[in-house]
Amino acid sequence: xxxxxxxxxxxxxxxxxxxxxxxxxxxxxxxxxxxxxxxxxxxxxxxxxxxxxxxxxxxxxxxxxxxxxxxxxxxxxxxxxxxxxxxxxxxxxxxxxxxxxxxxxxxxxxxxxxxxxxxxxxxxxxxxxxxxxxxxxxxxxxxxxxxxxxxxxxxxxxxxxxxxxxxxxxxxxxxxxxxxxxxxxxxxxxxxxxxxxxxxxxxxxxxxxxxxxxxxxxxxxxxxxxxxxxxxxxxxxxxxxxxxxxxxxxxxxxxxxxxxxxxxxxxxxxxxxxxxxxxxxxxxxxxxxxxxxxxxxxxxxxxxxxxxxxxxxxxxxxxxxxxxxxxxxxxxxxxxxxxxxxxxxxxxxxxxxxxxx
Ligand code: NAD
Numbered sequence: 001x002x003x004x005x006x007x008x009x010x011x012x013x014x015x016x017x018x019x020x021x022x023x024x025x026x027x028x029x030x031x032x033x034x035x036x037x038x039x040x041x042x043x044x045x046x047x048x049x050x051x052x053x054x055x056x057x058x059x060x061x062x063x064x065x066x067x068x069x070x071x072x073x074x075x076x077x078x079x080x081x082x083x084x085x086x087x088x089x090x091x092x093x094x095x096x097x098x099x100x101x102x103x104x105x106x107x108x109x110x111x112x113x114x115x116x117x118x119x120x121x122x123x124x125x126x127x128x129x130x131x132x133x134x135x136x137x138x139x140x141x142x143x144x145x146x147x148x149x150x151x152x153x154x155x156x157x158x159x160x161x162x163x164x165x166x167x168x169x170x171x172x173x174x175x176x177x178x179x180x181x182x183x184x185x186x187x188x189x190x191x192x193x194x195x196x197x198x199x200x201x202x203x204x205x206x207x208x209x210x211x212x213x214x215x216x217x218x219x220x221x222x223x224x225x226x227x228x229x230x231x232x233x234x235x236x237x238x239x240x241x242x243x244x245x246x247x248x249x250x251x252x253x254x255x256x257x258x259x260x261x262x263x264x265x266x267x268x269x270x271x272x273x274x275x276x277x278x279x280x281x282x283x284x285x286x287x288x289x290x291x292x293x294x295x296x297x298x299x300x301x302x303x304x305x306x307x308x309x310x311x312x313x314x315x316x317x318x319x320x321x322x323x324x325x326x327x328x329x330x331x332x333x334x335x336x337x338x339x340x341x342x343x344x345x346x347x348x349x350x351x352x353x354x355x356x357x
Pocket of ligand 1: 086087107111112115169170171172173174175192193194195196225226227228229231232253254255279280304305306307
């Protein structure tokens, strides 16, 4: 029997464990140029060539070329596109469903929990002016500087200070973990997510806000945790920045395209908001000449690695994504299919058909 072919479009397996699992299962691997730390990768045309005759595609989100209909059509045997990170916004899932291909992803706690911790850390770094104070001491011979006073975040019982207002957009895994972690601070947390029930807001101590504009008007920190969809693309643009308090900061760890980057730069330049912490950008890697790289301490940027922590990071997702590929190649439906509507059609084509040696 010919070996099953797997195109790993964005390898991120420094120990080789996942690749060995696939090779031991009898797969031939084709490795793309993209890597987690060098995300440019192959062009669509190159990926179409590499995907020819493949049974599975797998990789991370962090690269320039998305998985298009044309790439998936390069092989009439393709069973699965398996992501080992969270989110399938970089896969044309509608086309996959039409072509009868399953799309899976790997929302591991090490990834989403890491984003929540990182988003809080960035939020506090900005509003506590941590970098400014540090630089002040390292670059001058001076001592205290009242320009670098921070913001008291939580509620105080002693004098009735209510704390700041944190606005969470998207109360999924990451948004609700942030609420859970911040809750003991006692500040007001408000949230906007039309797709989760009231009970979830109540469970995490977040006041439900029915419209985004009200959340933007009320929040001192706006933190974005939505999936990227047609609806959430540029959901924060010039009109939304105009509603925010001039003292407010925006934290974006979701997807670059959820925020209109040009409008954000303008809002910062015109002091419409006080700051932004960004782990994600419209185009990654962030261009060397992006104005965001040159901005002062009002902007805190990181190279889409907010959830990358020692001993966790991508590895659990990589192994989950690999297991999904192996299941699909065995003719079994993996446990984390995104486009579940394709399963019946998929089963009639591939169900029970094991192509692993
Ligand atoms: P999730 O699916 O658990 O939660 C997303 C939430 O967004 C859902 O509750 C959904 O109802 C809500 N939502 C959808 N459309 C909305 C809208 N129009 N308005 C308000 N809410 C809306 O996803 P998650 O695991 O919490 O991940 C959230 C985001 O973080 C995703 O975009 C994901 O890709 C991104 N992410 C980034 C990194 C990183 O390294 N920076 C890592 C992991 C995930």
